[in-house]
Amino acid sequence: MARITQNKPTSYTLPISLQNVKIVMVDGLASRHEDECWGEFSDNQGVLTISLDSSLKGPALRGSLYHEVFHMVLYISGISFIMEEKMEEAIVRSLENLFLPIKDDVDKLLIKLEKVSSGK
Numbered sequence: 078m079a080r081i082t083q084n085k086p087t088s089y090t091l092p093i094s095l096q097n098v099k100i101v102m103v104d105g106l107a108s109r110h111e112d113e114c115w116g117e118f119s120d121n122q123g124v125l126t127i128s129l130d131s132s133l134k135g136p137a138l139r140g141s142l143y144h145e146v147f148h149m150v151l152y153i154s155g156i157s158f159i160m161e162e163k164m165e166e167a168i169v170r171s172l173e174n175l176f177l178p179i180k181d182d183v184d185k186l187l188i189k190l191e192k193v194s195s196g197k
């Protein structure tokens with residue numbers, strides 16, 4: 078499991094594969110974009126940015142962070158280089174909207190399956 082280290086109150090480092098991705102929270106990110114934007118992953122800088130906005134919390138913050146992490150994973154794995162941008166966005170959104178809501182249940186199921194397989 079990746080370990081998150083905090084550099085400053087709004088800057089973090091997330092080790093993934095053989096590199097460290099910087100995660101920063103910035104104010105006013107949404108106003109930089111025409112459409113609603115709570116986060117972005119800059120592949121050329123290796124920086125994942127999340128909006129510092131008091132309305133972005135709970136499930137919305139979780140979804141935004143994971144959305145950008147999924148983009149980051151596709152980029153670092155090289156998969157994003159062999160697909161169109163719209164295809165990548167569709168994959169990321171399917172993971173965010175379909176996988177993420179069941180992630181905790183899958184983790185709980187895994188614990189039960191491990192108990193069954195170990196005979197406990």
Ligand SMILES: [Zn+2]
Pocket residue numbers: 144148166169
């Ligand atoms: Zn996206």
